[in-house]
Amino acid sequence: QVxxxxxxxxxxxxxxxxxxxxxxxxxxxxGHHIHWVRQAPGQGLEWMGWINPNSxxxxxxxxxxxxxxxxxxxxxxxxxxxLTSLTSDDTAVYYCARDICSGGSCNELDYWGQGTLVxxxx
Amino acid sequence: EIVLTQAPxxxxxxxxxxxxxxxxxxQTITSNYLAWYQQKPGQAPRLLIYSVSRRATGIPDRFxxxxxxxxxxxxxxxxxxxxxxxxxxxxxxDSPVTFGGGTRVEIK
Numbered sequence: 001q002v003x004x005x006x007x008x009x010x011x012x013x014x015x016x017x018x019x020x021x022x023x024x025x026x027x028x029x030x031g032h033h034i035h036w037v038r039q040a041p042g043q044g045l046e047w048m049g050w051i052n053p054n055s056x057x058x059x060x061x062x063x064x065x066x067x068x069x070x071x072x073x074x075x076x077x078x079x080x081x082x083l084t085s086l087t088s089d090d091t092a093v094y095y096c097a098r099d100i101c102s103g104g105s106c107n108e109l110d111y112w113g114q115g116t117l118v119x120x121x122x
Numbered sequence: 123e124i125v126l127t128q129a130p131x132x133x134x135x136x137x138x139x140x141x142x143x144x145x146x147x148x149q150t151i152t153s154n155y156l157a158w159y160q161q162k163p164g165q166a167p168r169l170l171i172y173s174v175s176r177r178a179t180g181i182p183d184r185f186x187x188x189x190x191x192x193x194x195x196x197x198x199x200x201x202x203x204x205x206x207x208x209x210x211x212x213x214x215x216d217s218p219v220t221f222g223g224g225t226r227v228e229i230k
Contacts, residue, residue: 035219037167045159045167045210047219061218095166100178107214108157110178112166 002026004096004113011119012086019082020116022096029077030054033099035109036070036081038092046092050105051079059105086120093117124149124213126222134230141198143225145211150191155215158187158196161224162207170209171196201227 007021022034036048049060051070058070069082079096094116097109125148135141145156154174159167169178171187174194184199198205206229211222 044223045212045221047221059217063218097166100169100172106172107155107212107219108169108172109159109167110169112168115166 002098002111004098004111006094006096006113006116009117009119011121014087014120014122016086016120017082017084018086018118019080020094020096020118022079022081022113024077024079024098027098029072030074031102033101033105034072034079035097035099035107036068037095037097037109039095039115040089040092043092048081050099050107052105053079083118086118088120091118091120123218124151124216124220126211126213126220128209128211128222128225130225131223132226132228134228135201136230137201137203139201141196141201141205141227143196143198143209143227145189145194145196145222147192147194147213149216151194151213151215153215154190155213156187156189156194157212157214158185159210159212159221160205160207161210167210198227203229 003025005023030053033050035050051058053072072079096113098111100108100110127146129144158171161167175187186197208224208226
């Protein structure tokens, strides 16, 4: 069965960076784009972007361009999202999610990781 | 960016009743690029409906989606205890992908 397992909670200081991992199993890693979505405490969902695990190509929401780095390691079926120059506004649960479509981006997210809480505090 | 407005913010209903959730877009959604997700406390969202009306794998048929243009609806017939949760609509007609603010369905 498809599984997406994320790395554990992080506490960071303002100005630092955080890197969240998303290890997948149960399907062909290179066949489906992986998206990153975040959710601030008590708030709604915010899409950050996706990575094509096959080519490494990315599509990042304008809001996060220059601060988000999405990468992947196909040899271990894992995607990564690094967010730099953290502020308190970046405190949120970060989710990875699989695109439902094979070979392209449909932006419909059928499997999700369990979420990684990133807390930014001095 | 397309803004999605969900209404009501909270819906108080009893098990067995029907829930009707609204999602209104600030611009026309093309190609039926609208989905619905359910989220329970402490859990990741779960895909319910995509392409306006297509149920995701394993989603019971009491969940249905409809709409076009700028107005979309998620209907839950005969609410079950496990349906009480927060529901989000999502558009992928235009970049960036955006989500609505959510509707909480709570037990009355």
